[in-house]
Amino acid sequence: MEEGRYSRQTLLKDFGEESARRLSEACVCVVGAGGVASGAIPLLAGSGLGLLKIADDDTVALHNLHRQTMYTEAQCGMPKVRAAAEFAHSLNGDCRIEEYAQRICGKASSFEDKFFDKCSLCIDTSDSFKSRFAVSSACAKRKIKLIEASAEAFISQIMLFGDGFYLDSVVQAEDIEGENAKDGAIFGPSAALSGVWAATEAILHIAGASNFNIGKFMRYDAKVSKFTSGELL
Amino acid sequence: MKIIANSKVFEKPENLTVSDFIKSIGADPRRSVVEYNGKAMRFAQFENIELREGDRLEIMKVVAGG
Numbered sequence: 001m002e003e004g005r006y007s008r009q010t011l012l013k014d015f016g017e018e019s020a021r022r023l024s025e026a027c028v029c030v031v032g033a034g035g036v037a038s039g040a041i042p043l044l045a046g047s048g049l050g051l052l053k054i055a056d057d058d059t060v061a062l063h064n065l066h067r068q069t070m071y072t073e074a075q076c077g078m079p080k081v082r083a084a085a086e087f088a089h090s091l092n093g094d095c096r097i098e099e100y101a102q103r104i105c106g107k108a109s110s111f112e113d114k115f116f117d118k119c120s121l122c123i124d125t126s127d128s129f130k131s132r133f134a135v136s137s138a139c140a141k142r143k144i145k146l147i148e149a150s151a152e153a154f155i156s157q158i159m160l161f162g163d164g165f166y167l168d169s170v171v172q173a174e175d176i177e178g179e180n181a182k183d184g185a186i187f188g189p190s191a192a193l194s195g196v197w198a199a200t201e202a203i204l205h206i207a208g209a210s211n212f213n214i215g216k217f218m219r220y221d222a223k224v225s226k227f228t229s230g231e232l233l
Numbered sequence: 234m235k236i237i238a239n240s241k242v243f244e245k246p247e248n249l250t251v252s253d254f255i256k257s258i259g260a261d262p263r264r265s266v267v268e269y270n271g272k273a274m275r276f277a278q279f280e281n282i283e284l285r286e287g288d289r290l291e292i293m294k295v296v297a298g299g
Contacts (some may be wrong), residue, residue: 036299127299152296170275171295172263184298217266217273219293228291230273232266
């Protein structure tokens, strides 16, 4: 007899049928559909998540495929949200996908209201401090838990936010206005690792299998194999 | 006094805060998370800590790429 789709997951201690039900009723918003998201989206969709919303205003490009492994050469030029939705849907037809080919600005708009509606948790994988502050502000306003997942060069990093503790508690917004990491050097596995960490925190939290520790910080420098973690709250 | 930061030894004058030290090596404390003697801290937590002989720091720039 064929095993159930999620049987190897529901066999886990503290991760049974109740966790599967929680996941199937949850919605995760992923901002950005690049390298970090390529580590997170397959695991979120595969986990049995009910609704996945993806926002990104960019297109698939050849020079990003080393880390944006959800995409193919044939998809170059296609909106990333379209290609990401195709990938996630092909991986798990149980997961409903909504695609938003727009950038989060953190200002009141019907688009952002719709994007964040029913959101259980947001994962920000966007490519600049400017967009990350906008996402952080939007989540703070709506009291949504937020995972900031990022990467640069050989560094993978995530931080967990919520309950009034958001990105501006760690980095001062006025100091980084206009900076953009979009064109920076980035090691594919470092981007993917950050996405995998974000998916890990999101799935465990939604499933009720572990606490969402606001203030949690994790960082790995792949070049020197150095891992750091701590609580910033 | 000797301060060990990111695995290097620095000779610095007394009465230096963690924030001053980060600036003195050309980094931006407002963009950094610091592991101070093994404990991770954000700017508001480490800004005014005064360094002592033998303190160990790991200064980590907060990154934003995706």
